[in-house]
Amino acid sequence: xxxxLIKYExxxxxxxxxVMFAAMLMVSFLLLFFDKMTSWVNNNTFVKLIFMVLSAxxxxxxxxxxxxxxxxxxxxxxxxxxxxxxxxMHTLPVPTWKLIVSKLIAVYIWSALAVVAVGIxxxxxxxxxxxxxRMIEEFPEFIEESREVFGGKGFETFxxxxxxMTVLSPAMIMVQxxxxxxxxxxxxxxxxxxxxxxYFATYIGExxxxxxxxxxxxxxxxxxxxxxxxxxxxxxxxxxGFINETFVFTIIFSVVISVGYYIASExxxxxxxxLE
Amino acid sequence: MLxxxxxxxxxxxxxxxxxxxNLNIERGRIIGLLGPNGSGKTTLIKILSxxxxxxxxxxxxxxxxxxxETKKIVSYLPERTYLSEWMTVKQAVDFFKDFxxxxxxxxxxxxxxxxxxxxxxxxxTMSKGTKEKVQLILVMSRQAELYLLDEPIGGxxxxxxxxxxxxxxxxxxxxxxxxISTHLISDVENVLDEVIFLKYGCLMLHKSVDxxxxxxxKSVDALFREVFAC
Numbered sequence: 001x002x003x004x005l006i007k008y009e010x011x012x013x014x015x016x017x018x019v020m021f022a023a024m025l026m027v028s029f030l031l032l033f034f035d036k037m038t039s040w041v042n043n044n045t046f047v048k049l050i051f052m053v054l055s056a057x058x059x060x061x062x063x064x065x066x067x068x069x070x071x072x073x074x075x076x077x078x079x080x081x082x083x084x085x086x087x088x089m090h091t092l093p094v095p096t097w098k099l100i101v102s103k104l105i106a107v108y109i110w111s112a113l114a115v116v117a118v119g120i121x122x123x124x125x126x127x128x129x130x131x132x133x134r135m136i137e138e139f140p141e142f143i144e145e146s147r148e149v150f151g152g153k154g155f156e157t158f159x160x161x162x163x164x165m166t167v168l169s170p171a172m173i174m175v176q177x178x179x180x181x182x183x184x185x186x187x188x189x190x191x192x193x194x195x196x197x198x199y200f201a202t203y204i205g206e207x208x209x210x211x212x213x214x215x216x217x218x219x220x221x222x223x224x225x226x227x228x229x230x231x232x233x234x235x236x237x238x239x240x241g242f243i244n245e246t247f248v249f250t251i252i253f254s255v256v257i258s259v260g261y262y263i264a265s266e267x268x269x270x271x272x273x274x275l276e
Numbered sequence: 277m278l279x280x281x282x283x284x285x286x287x288x289x290x291x292x293x294x295x296x297x298n299l300n301i302e303r304g305r306i307i308g309l310l311g312p313n314g315s316g317k318t319t320l321i322k323i324l325s326x327x328x329x330x331x332x333x334x335x336x337x338x339x340x341x342x343x344x345e346t347k348k349i350v351s352y353l354p355e356r357t358y359l360s361e362w363m364t365v366k367q368a369v370d371f372f373k374d375f376x377x378x379x380x381x382x383x384x385x386x387x388x389x390x391x392x393x394x395x396x397x398x399x400x401t402m403s404k405g406t407k408e409k410v411q412l413i414l415v416m417s418r419q420a421e422l423y424l425l426d427e428p429i430g431g432x433x434x435x436x437x438x439x440x441x442x443x444x445x446x447x448x449x450x451x452x453x454x455x456i457s458t459h460l461i462s463d464v465e466n467v468l469d470e471v472i473f474l475k476y477g478c479l480m481l482h483k484s485v486d487x488x489x490x491x492x493x494k495s496v497d498a499l500f501r502e503v504f505a506c
Contacts, residue, residue: 093345271329
């Protein structure tokens with residue numbers, strides 16, 4: 001059933017993403033064309049102007065594609081589970097967690113496709129279509145070189161933390177939105193407005209808790225900086241050590257909060273569904 | 277017993293939507309769920325379909341509490357259009373086929389053809405009435421044990437009403453029951469076996485249509501007007 005739910009998640013939005021990816025691809029080819037044309041017509045001002053405008057449009061499209069994943073996913077969740085379509089979705093013979101997880105998986109699929117699309121289109125625009133794949137291929141070499149520079153100074157842990165954060169981010173962002181929409185659903189009036197309010201309330205609460213945690217984490221570093229103020233540099237291992245401690249705290253904190261958001265959302269939709 | 281409600285209550289804040297409902301529904305019956313606006317008809321249907329949870333009391337369908345297992349055997353038609361606008365009729369049929377093992381694709385396409393609704397038609401461009409017809413076809417193309425139909429004929433023209441009622445009558449099996457909530461009593465009266473009257477969330481009456489005619493000497497429509505006179 002989860003696979004079927006994911007299938008319909010993809011079917012629901014593929015046209016919208018298709019239009020955006022196609023627009024980005026078209027602009028990237030135009031950029032490539034005008035880039036070549038600039039050299040053919042000896043830096044003609046008009047051609048250069050078109051190139052600059054297209055570059056700006058391309059930049060906007062890239063931001064739009066990345067941002068739209070969030071907007072489409074939120075809109076999809078709201079329309080499909082909280083609004084009229086919820087009358088169908090919540091009467092399907094599937095447990096509530098599958099409804100939520102299918103949407104989260106769809107977010108990952110669209111995020112991955114958006115990254116690949118942006119990568120390919122950027123490559124086309126700047127004359128190297130396969131740069132993203134080349135980067136992936138050269139990644140081990142980059143790690144090796146970085147290890148030589150920062151070897152034994154916590155760089156690898158830093159990199160692993162970065163990757164974990166990147167991978168978890170879409171789920172963390174989305175479950176907070178889902179939780180806000182679930183809370184908004186409990187109100188009999190102004191559900192969307194209440195959802196927005198709930199989002200800011202949870203965000204502020206999360207920031208307060210996170211700041212309290214960070215105070216404990218950073219106390220050692222602050223102490224070290226104050227004690228070594230006469231030294232000209234702070235050793236790399238100390239910097240990476242501090243960054244890694246911060247990362248680990250942020251990851252653990254975000255995971256705990258996100259799991260909480262997910263469980264609470266699932267319970268609200270399973271036990272307190274209010275489609276009035 | 278197909279449906280059992282024991283001391284079922286539902287309130288929204290201080291407003292009581294259902295008040296201590298005790299109700300049994302047998303198999304093989306067509307039941308009219310009748311009452312004025314705000315009497316709790318939709319709330320009762322929503323609880324049985326799993327859209328709402330009761331505040332207290334218990335509801336069982338085929339001896340199971342409301343949940344995934346009951347959703348497999350309940351076919352629910354809400355009063356609003358719930359199909360995604362991005363879908364074509366064919367995709368909506370596929371959706372039902374994918375999620376309900378009791379769904380008959382053949383029955384659905386047969387009914388769609390009779391109503392001249394093309395599988396390739398997009399739901400986005402359809403009128404509200406046509407969308408409601410598609411929904412009803414999908415709901416009635418399941419071989420469910422309990423059909424919960426909330427205002428199934430409210431939004432369609434009188435000519436289509438007859439077809440819809442005929443569809444309901446011919447598509448449910450002897451083992452199943454159909455609960456129809458409606459204000460258009462005279463339109464459905466002839467197909468009903470039983471009626472349930474709700475008022476202010478309370479169960480006022482649960483009788484067979486024959487009993488009403490024999491005991492009260494009135495039609496269901498006339499009795500409704502008497503009981504709920506303003």
